[in-house]
Amino acid sequence: MAPPFQRHVFVCTNRRPDGHPKGCCATKGAEEVRAAFKSEMEKRGIKGQMRANAAGCIDTCAMGVSVVIYPEGIWYGGVKTEDVPTIVDEHLLGGKPVERLMMPFMKKGPKPEPGK
Ligand code: FES
Numbered sequence: 001m002a003p004p005f006q007r008h009v010f011v012c013t014n015r016r017p018d019g020h021p022k023g024c025c026a027t028k029g030a031e032e033v034r035a036a037f038k039s040e041m042e043k044r045g046i047k048g049q050m051r052a053n054a055a056g057c058i059d060t061c062a063m064g065v066s067v068v069i070y071p072e073g074i075w076y077g078g079v080k081t082e083d084v085p086t087i088v089d090e091h092l093l094g095g096k097p098v099e100r101l102m103m104p105f106m107k108k109g110p111k112p113e114p115g116k
Contacts, residue, residue, distance in 0.1 A: 013056075030064065033065045
């Protein structure tokens with residue numbers, strides 16, 4: 001299946017120089033996390049329907065590895081390779097985001113509608 005994908009996973013793989021005060025997702029295993037998404041998608045036969053792409057910094061560096069999934073707009077933080085099968089099964093396939101892995105600002109309830 002060609003785009004648009006049912007779900008689109010963006011993994012921040014930004015790399016900063018060693019010692020940079022902001023740190024970066026690359027040194028926390030971002031490439032491995034992205035590879036795990038691709039591998040788990042392939043195993044489940046959903047490659048082509050869903051996609052995992054590398055992204056630049058999405059400004060949540062302290063909470064990396066940062067992952068955002070659309071169309072829901074769910075932000076996950078501190079994602080490790082061992083979390084990926086759970087995200088794939090529960091969120092990508094099951095449609096139920098994994099609350100324990102969401103960034104703290106995602107857990108404050110539904111987002112206000114624009115203009116409210
Ligand atoms: S380096 Fe990954 S969110 Fe900034």
